[in-house]
Amino acid sequence: MQITQYSFGQVSLTTTSPDLINFHISGASLKMSGNWNVNYEIFFFSNSDDGTFTADASGIDLDISVRIGMDANGFPTITPTPSCTASIANLRAVVADSGLSFLYNILLNFSNDRIRRTFSSQICPAVKSAMQTQIQRILQNVTLTYPLGLATRVDLTLSRPPAVTSDALTLFSRGRCYAVGEPDAITTVPFPEIPEFTESTRMSSVILSDYVANTFFHAQWNAGTWNRWFYHDSFISSLGLNLTTDTFAQFLPG
Structure with a gap:
């Protein structure tokens, strides 16, 4: 999956003693594209299929708090706290490059709310994972x-x-x-x-x-x-x- 376009919308932060920074993002949006594959079995009939997809998400809100500190070498650290909420107001996904694309798109339209909630539930874990790996790696390698x-x-x-x-x-x-x-x-x-x-x-x-x-x-x-x-x-x-x-x-x- 690849993010082809994104906008952070409005970003604000507040601080809370003794070591918390609270980030609030509202009205963010992004566009994604990628590949998909599926294996399914109905009674004695089994099949597999694959193709590509594009997805547009808008009205993304995110509230997350991080704890700042320092490691034994004097480098700054950022640790996400359990406090995190995220939601997506609108999500539209379209699949292509499959003989059954028309059927899959009909099913996507019927289950759009469920897919939107599923994507929303993955935002906080993805952001926390990025903080614990990518951002922390950058902080540990910054020239001081x-x-x-x-x-x-x-x-x-x-x-x-x-x-x-x-x-x-x-x-x-x-x-x-x-x-x-x-x-x-x-x-x-x-x-x-x-x-x-x-x-x-x-x-x-x-x-x-x-x-x-x-x-x-x-x-x-x-x-x-x-x-x-x-x-x-x-x-x-x-x-x-x-x-x-x-x-x-x-x-x-x-």
């Missing part, structure tokens, strides 16, 4: 570390599970910088305590602490990126500079 300069990367994985209030979703990213090739290096920079947010007046906001800058400079120092050594031949001889420890005595007393 990025280069910051030539010798440093910044880790944007989650430091704790997302916080959900009645009107906001807050993500807590590590924001830790480390030298390239040393993602597990221990930093001496203390991680700041970021408070929970109980309300928000903005659609989105970002709070950036000095932890990012501090770990960046710490990683640069560990990597020796800014190390510079000066020798006698580092200066132009015509300047008449004689570089010794006494040269810096006036700047670094003791």
